[in-house]
Amino acid sequence: MYDRVTVFDTTLRDGEQSPGVRLSTDEKLEIGRALVDLGVNVIEAGFPVSSPGDFDAVRTLARELDGVQVCALTRARKADIDVAGEALSAAEDPRIHTGLGVSDNHLHYKLKMSRAEALETGVSAVRHAKRYTDNIEYFMEDSGRADREYVFRVVEAVIDAGATTINVPDTTGYMYPGEYRSLIESIRESVPNIDKAVLSCHCHNDLGMATANTLAGVLGGARQVEVAINGIGERAGNTALEEVAMALVIRRDLFEVETDINPGLLTGVSQLVSRLTGMMVQRNKAVVGANAFSHSSGIHQDGVLKDRSTYEIMAPESVGAEKSEIVLTARSGRHGLRHRLAQMGFDFTEERFEEIYEKFVTMADGKREVGAEDLRQLVAS
Numbered sequence: 001m002y003d004r005v006t007v008f009d010t011t012l013r014d015g016e017q018s019p020g021v022r023l024s025t026d027e028k029l030e031i032g033r034a035l036v037d038l039g040v041n042v043i044e045a046g047f048p049v050s051s052p053g054d055f056d057a058v059r060t061l062a063r064e065l066d067g068v069q070v071c072a073l074t075r076a077r078k079a080d081i082d083v084a085g086e087a088l089s090a091a092e093d094p095r096i097h098t099g100l101g102v103s104d105n106h107l108h109y110k111l112k113m114s115r116a117e118a119l120e121t122g123v124s125a126v127r128h129a130k131r132y133t134d135n136i137e138y139f140m141e142d143s144g145r146a147d148r149e150y151v152f153r154v155v156e157a158v159i160d161a162g163a164t165t166i167n168v169p170d171t172t173g174y175m176y177p178g179e180y181r182s183l184i185e186s187i188r189e190s191v192p193n194i195d196k197a198v199l200s201c202h203c204h205n206d207l208g209m210a211t212a213n214t215l216a217g218v219l220g221g222a223r224q225v226e227v228a229i230n231g232i233g234e235r236a237g238n239t240a241l242e243e244v245a246m247a248l249v250i251r252r253d254l255f256e257v258e259t260d261i262n263p264g265l266l267t268g269v270s271q272l273v274s275r276l277t278g279m280m281v282q283r284n285k286a287v288v289g290a291n292a293f294s295h296s297s298g299i300h301q302d303g304v305l306k307d308r309s310t311y312e313i314m315a316p317e318s319v320g321a322e323k324s325e326i327v328l329t330a331r332s333g334r335h336g337l338r339h340r341l342a343q344m345g346f347d348f349t350e351e352r353f354e355e356i357y358e359k360f361v362t363m364a365d366g367k368r369e370v371g372a373e374d375l376r377q378l379v380a381s
């Protein structure tokens with residue numbers, strides 16, 4: 001039996017913090033329902049003290065969603081925690097996500113606290129959150145740039161106070177996979193009461209490392225991943241749920257863990273979030289991009305038509321995408337052209353096919369893509 005990794009989705013909180021995105025409560029509920037169907041274990045629904053809209057969204061999702069933990073973010077302040085506790089009061093399994101910075105940079109410039117003051121503030125926040133739930137997650141903002149000895153002290157103290165999940169965010173997207181894995185491993189090795197809590201990865205994509213760092217954290221022993229659909233989030237975004245979910249499926253041999261995600265629903269949820277947030281998914285996006293299963297060069301088309309495994313490590317249907325697509329371009333060859341013509345119901349003699357192929361090559365040179373209508377013209381001429 002493999003360990004289970006908890007999937008904590010923050011599309012509706014960190015994802016909604018993407019510049020230019022604003023979701024209504026109804027839209028959040030629609031996405032929330034889709035996330036429950038997808039198999040997400042925890043939904044971070046918002047930051048209730050930040051606005052009446054966020055409060056309303058968290059309260060609505062807490063009331064309406066079953067079979068999932070609904071989570072609210074707070075700062076390490078009693079007033080924030082009280083508002084979150086109220087917003088979550090109808091939840092089946094409410095989680096409060098509180099914490100504060102641990103790097104000297106954040107302590108000095110942002111919080112204006114000493115290390116000792118910050119530690120005490122965090123501990124009392126956890127104690128206060130226990131009035132509302134035993135399901136408490138503690139985030140150590142900017143832990144990627146923090147002093148490790150201090151991180152260990154914070155983790156031990158907040159677990160003693162009642163935190164059951166410890167979030168180790170690389171808030172600034174600064175770390176590399178080897179470093180992030182070693183951070184997770186060192187926490188597991190150095191904190192005496194670490195067996196009472198789950199370590200969680202929360203990685204940002206400023207250097208394109210979010211998925212790699214999250215997976216490195218799993219290899220290091222983290223058993224929760226914080227992710228967002230399509231990787232949306234602050235700045236360059238969060239870790240993409242679909243990438244982590246599929247990496248854990250396709251490379252189960254390496255990670256030896258499982259999640260509750262149903263991969264067949266990934267493409268549909270990706271499209272829903274893209275539509276409601278207005279955040280387009282880039283065509284070459286891993287797993288859910290429009291080109292993720294399209295083949296354009298002759299060499300690749302020939303291989304895929306002989307056997308899909310030559311150039312595809314996962315089947316498009318496995319993530320809910322349509323069939324692999326052969327896109328005809330100037331780089332395509334005879335095998336791809338013959339395949340597309342056959343799909344359109346044409347069957348030609350060798351001689352006639354060669355004529356069409358010659359014309360196709362000339363036409364493809366002047367176009368980005370040769371579509372069905374173009375092919376019909378070629379055949380008719």
Ligand SMILES: [Zn+2]
Binds near residue numbers: 014202204238
């Ligand atoms: Zn974040």
